[in-house]
Amino acid sequence: MHRPRPAVGVSVAVLIVAGVMSGAGTGRATADPGSAGTLYVNHDVACSDTGAGSQSAPFCTVQAAADVVEPGQTVRIESVDDQTYSESVTLTRSGTKDAPITFTGAPVSAGGSWAELASTGSAPALTLKAVHDVRVEYLGVWYRGGDGVAVTGSEGVDLDRLSFPRPAVRAPGAGTAVTVDGASSDVTVSRNWIGDGYAYGVRVEQGAARVTATTNVVTTPRLGGIAVTGTSGANVTSNTVIAPCATGISLDGGSSGVVENNVVASTTARQSDTCPAPTAPLYTVSADSAAQVTADYNVAANGAPGGTRPRPEYSWADSPYPTTAALRDATGQGAHDIDGLNMLSLTAPNEHSALIDSADADAPGELSTDINGASRVDDPLVADTGTSASSRPDRGAIERQDTIYFRVGDTPSSTSGLAPLVTSLRTDGATSSWGEAFTYSVDFGDGGAPVTGAAGAPVTHSYTTPGRYTPSITVTDTDGLSRTGQYVPVLAATATPPAASLSGVADTTSDGQVNAGYARFTVPEPADVWEIAYRSLTFGDGSQQNLANGAQEVPHQYPAPGAYTATLTQTDQLGRTTTAKATFHAADAFVAMTPEFDTEKTIAAHGVLKLSAATVRADSDGVDAAELQIVTSEAKASGSLTLYTHGTTRPGTSSIDFEPGRSARNEATVKVTPTGSVDIYNGSSGAVTVNVATVGLQSHGQFADTYRPATPVRLLDTRGGTGGVTGPVAGGHSVTLTAAGTHGVPTGASAVVLNVGATTTKASGSLTVSTHGNSGSSVTGPYWTTGQTASAQIVLPLVDGKVVLRNTSRSSANLIADLVGWYGPIASGSQFQPVTPVRILNTHTGAGSGKIARLGAHATLKLKVIGAHGVPASGVSAVDLNLTVPAPSGTGYLIAYADGTSRPGVHSVDFTAKHTVANRALVKVGTDGEIDLYNAGSTSVDIYADLLGDYATHPAG
Incomplete structure (x- = not known):
């Protein structure tokens, strides 16, 4: 019968394929999570170093707790994901002996991480200075070049289960994990x-008394693993030192004590700054200490028998x-x-190793558990060669x-x-290398109490609450x-699959x-994300x-611009699918251009001029349309020009008449085409010269501006002083x-849209409109003859918010400017959608108006412009039209404005x-x-309206 021992919990791999689980337990004891005698430190929450150090209002620093801790109190240094306190x-x-002070970094719950101290500068991370009856446990200590923990002038100190990880920066010859000075004892x-x-791993200095170093692991120390100098009553027991340099x-300097049950393992190494003495003896007891030291039951792992020993x-x-x-002889x-x-190796001894069950159980400082907290136990497969019949430590x-x-x-x-969902599990399949019997405990993972049974007995369970559960089995x-x-996870699914959004x-x-063509789709996490197998989004x-x-x-x-329906398809673990759809209106944003002289060409009668992307500056990212200014001259006959996309059928529309x-x-x-090309067709029987300049681009692939249509309003009229100027210019x-x-x-x-005009003209001429503060940015306004009223719509970039209107005529004219809209970085602005040019109104044929009839003098025609020809049925704020009045019999002007609003006193076409x-x-x-189209003239007129695109806003889809 083996001696009973406490259980030690260890997580193992998922039971899917055959495998072996072995090794010692790594259970970490956890301190009392809270009492009236506990001070809390947690700098990851709302904390204060001037408070009481309660769990709800902890100290921010360990030092704050150290400054006020009283006998009997525990300082709990809390950690989330290896939390580090740099101090x-x-x-x-x-x-006191009956009420010691304890510092612990143990996690509140099993499986958590220890808190860590990281020293600042060259000072130790923790110094115990002239104290007594103090215990420090479960802390990580980061090496910064100085000592980790220093005990100075103190007694009754326990340093247990600390971790000193390998440092990120090493300083050869400096730093000791634990230093005990000569004024310390017990x-x-x-x-x-x-x-x-x-x-050094542990270093005890001259004058210390009754110092025990037990059950520690020290790896690759540069100057010494455990070094004791001039210390009386030293116990160095059951330590493992690996590859010391x-x-x-x-033990030297007149030390006394016991060296028992230790393992020191050597390796072959070359001498260097970081490894100064790779051939030094594994154990050293000096001449002034030898008479007062007993050494036994130690292991010198220095190479196999018959092989070369790296060192004495x-x-x-x-x-x-x-x-x-x-040595013995x-x-x-x-x-x-x-x-x-x-x-x-830093693992447990291999089965049948000479280290097993062969230690002196009565050695001073021998502990009942090993460094991992696992009990010292009897291995039935190994003959007992130690000193005790009741305890068999390795x-x-x-x-x-x-x-x-x-x-x-x-x-x-x-x-x-x-x-x-009802499921069952079998409880079998475990064997022991020591031939021991097992009990099985199954935890179904849903919060219920584990079910314990004998090997082979099936255990049935009902999952009543939907969820994804991982059952586990514990073998003892x-x-x-x-x-x-x-085990393999179990899915108890909801009655309906999780909704998609x-x-x-x-x-x-x-x-x-x-x-405007770059979408950002938001896909929230499903309410029951555990139930989802996979998701895909089609755009x-x-x-x-x-x-x-x-x-x-x-x-x-x-x-390209257009309305796209994106679909999220969500498939759950049972193969059920749900979908969610969102419509995204890919459109264009406006890139204001400084108008420049781009090209001047003569187009023969009924000829076509092809303009390349570079010519109209439409060869940048995602350009779908160009806004062009066209000026004609030297026309040999009357006619019109039609602008359209290269490679497409020429539409029955016109862009300018001459x-x-x-x-x-x-x-x-x-x-424009994907390569930016534009065709200009001359519908006249004679040649005409054209001058083309780009005033803006519409792109679905660039960050640019949106459009805000205004309620038309007059900004300038020199006839009455509107705009601050009175009288002809x-x-x-x-x-x-x-x-x-x-x-x-x-x-x-960034740009403004104006209708600009001239009236009471005394001689022929034209109007030039320029950006104030930028002499190179100007467009041509209307041309007129003597006595003519003429207007034109222009788009002009802004620098300081002002524009300059120049009368290029030899004689005076009154100038007019009406606000139509503006472009800028506005999230609520409208985006542009170009369409294939189409004539949506022709009063001469009845198209768009429903009857063949001219628009009478002082009459209004309503024209529906949404829901057809590529224009959305909702969200449209403005349309881009070309309005033509063919061969009117009288003089006048048209006003185009939003139906349902008051008619403004502005001109759209003179x-x-x-x-x-x-x-x-x-x-x-x-x-x-x-x-609405209002004829402000004294005679009836025909009207053509050609649609070029629309501006719209669309809610998130």
Whole structure:
């Protein structure tokens, strides 16, 4: 019968394939999570160093707690994910024998992480200064080049289960993990993991008394593993020192005490700054200490028998001894020592190792548990060669435990289905290397109490609440050793699959510019994300993307303007699908251009001029349309020009009308090919010269501006002083007009849309409109003859919010400017959608009006402009039209405005008798989707309206 021992919990791999689980337990004890005597430190929450240190209002620093802790109190240093406290802490307050002070970094719950101290500068991370009855446990200590923990002038100190990880920065020859100075006594350094990089693992200085170093692991110390100098009553017991670059364990300076049950393992190394003495003896007891020191039951792992020994195993009283036999024969020490081993592993001894059950159980400082907290146990497969019949400790810091093997276990009888879901598990499949019997405990993972049974008995369970659960089985042998493994997860699904959700908006910058063809789709995490197997998002343009299960923001660039329906398809673990759809309106944003002389060409009668992308500056990202200014001259006959996309069928529309002996101008929006090409067709029987300049681009692939149509309002009329100028403007003179910062146009507007005109003209001429503050940015306004009233719509970039109107005529004229709209970085602005040019109104044929009839004098025609020809049925704020009045019989003007609003006193097209005239018009649309065309002339006229595109806003889809 083996001696009972406490269980030690260890997580193991999922039970899917056959495998073996072995190794010692790594259970970490947890301190009392709270009491009246507990002070809390947690700098990851709302904390204060001037408070009471309660759990709800903890200290921010460890030092704050150290400054006020009282006897009997525990300082709990809390940690989330290896939380680090970068401070050098000094404790000067003491406990009593009956009420010690405890500092602990143990996690509140099992499986958590220890808190860590990281020293600042060269000071130790923790200094215990002139204190007594203090315990420090479960802390990580980061090496910064100085000491980790320093005990100075103190007594009754326990340093237990500290971890000194390998440092990120090493300073050769500096730093000791634990230092005990010569004024200290009754200090125990136990069960600590000390990583390589330190000069010494544990160092005890001259004058100390009753210091115990037990069950520690020290790896690759540079100057010594455990070094004791001039210390009386030293106990160095059951430590493991791996690959020291100097002596592993040494006692000198007149020290007295015991060296028992230790393991020091050597390696072959070259001498260097970081490894100064790779051939030093594994154990050293100096001449002035030898008479007061007893050494036995130690292990010198210095190479296999018959092989080359890298170094002497002992130096006793200043004499070297290459083997344990040589030491024993010469001094009588080490009667039960072992050598002839190779071992550099930090795992438990291999089964049947000479280290197992061979230690002195009565050695001073010997603990009942190993460095991992596992009990010292009897291995039934190994003959007992130690000193006690009741306790069989292994040599070194790590105890060999029973090995529990798991073969393939039974998967749950049902792994998925609707809740309530009934499933069962078998409890078998474990064996013990020591031949022990097992009990099985199954935890179904839903919060219910575990079910315990004998091997082979099936355990049935009903999952009543929907969820994804991972059942586990814990196997416990007769000695109390436990191992836990997980089964395949079980899914108890909801009655209906989780709903899908999807929305999308255009990408915007912080200052309000928009990339109108670049969508950002938002996919929230499903309510029951555990139930989802996979998700995919199709964008409606032939492309798709697979998504993870968490909340997602998915960007996507569309190839062209248009309405796209994106679909999220969500498939759950049972194969059920749900979908969500969002419509994204990919559109264009306006890129204001400084108008330049782009090209001047003569087009033959009925000829076509092809303009390349470079010519119209439409060769940048995602350009779908160009806004062009066209000026005609030297016409040989009357006619019109039609602008259209190269490679497409020429539409039955016109962009500008012209006559011999007169210059004409207009602006037109034209769709471009993917390579930017535009065709201009001359519908006249004679040649005409054209001058083309680009005033703006519409792009779905650039961050640019949106459009805000205004309720038309007059900004300038020199006839009555509107705009601050009264009286005709002399020929060759200019007026400056404020266009931004007034009438709802913000000062940050990037471009303005105006109808500009001249009346009471005394001689023929034209109007030039320029950006104030930028002499190179100007467009041509209307041309007129003597006595003619003429107008034109223009788009002009802004610098300081002002524009300059210059009368180029030789004689005076009154100047007029009406606000139509503006462009700028506004999130609520409208985006452009170009269409294939189409004539939506022709009163001569009845198209669009429903009857063949001219628009009478002072009459109004309603025209529906939404829901057809590519224009959306909702969300439209303005339409881009070219309005033409062909060969009117009288003089007058048209007003185009939003239906349902008051008619403004502005001009959209001015016409004179017998002269066909066309003018671009960005017209605000009424809430009913209609615009009104009012004939302010004294005679009836025909009207053509050609649609070029629309401006619209769309809610997130």
